[in-house]
Amino acid sequence: MSGLPELRAAGLVIFRCIATEIQYLLMQASYADHHWSPPKGHVDPGESDLETALRETEEEAGLSGSDFTLIDSFKKELKYEVRGKPKTVIYWLAELNNGSKEVTLSEEHLEFRWLPLAEACSLAKYPNLVSTLEECEEFIKKYKEK
Incomplete structure (x- = not known):
């Protein structure tokens, strides 16, 4: 990667179990390529990655910390380039406490969907996000067995 300053973002992979x-x-996203992803956003100066993930989830999806349970034993770091600049995105896993809780979109997004793994991977497109969702699925299944 180049000597350009790194872009840093953080977010939550939020899941719910229906049956x-x-x-x-x-x-x-309402901008650029209209890509699909979990809620995430850029880390503000003085903010931790986790603080960013929580803030962005509330801003973009209207879900606050009381709406989900953070599973902080799952953390995934993705590294890639955006318009020639290095970018790191950190994701944590979170389970929605009330599966019927309403999602409220910000102007940054056109729509949202709750999707099972195969459909989510189909929409996510980017290989590193697809593999992250697959890892989440494996982790959740083990987590739920406990």
Whole structure:
């Protein structure tokens, strides 16, 4: 990667269990390529990665810390380039406490969907995000067995 300053972002992979199905919250960006991803955003100066993930989830999806349970034993770091600049995105896993809780989109997104793994991976497109969702699925299944 180049000597350019790194872009840093953080977010939450939020899931809910409806009957026996695990569903992931994906949101469609209203800018650029209209990509689908979990809620995430850029780290502000003086803010920790986790503080960013929580703030961005509330801003973008209207979900506050009381709406989900953070599973901080799962943390994934993705590194890639955006317009020639290095970027790191940190994701934590969080389970929605009330599966019927309403998601409230900000102007940064066009729509949201709750999707099972295969459909979520199909929309996510980016290989590193697809593999992250697959890792989340494996982790959740083990986590739920406890």
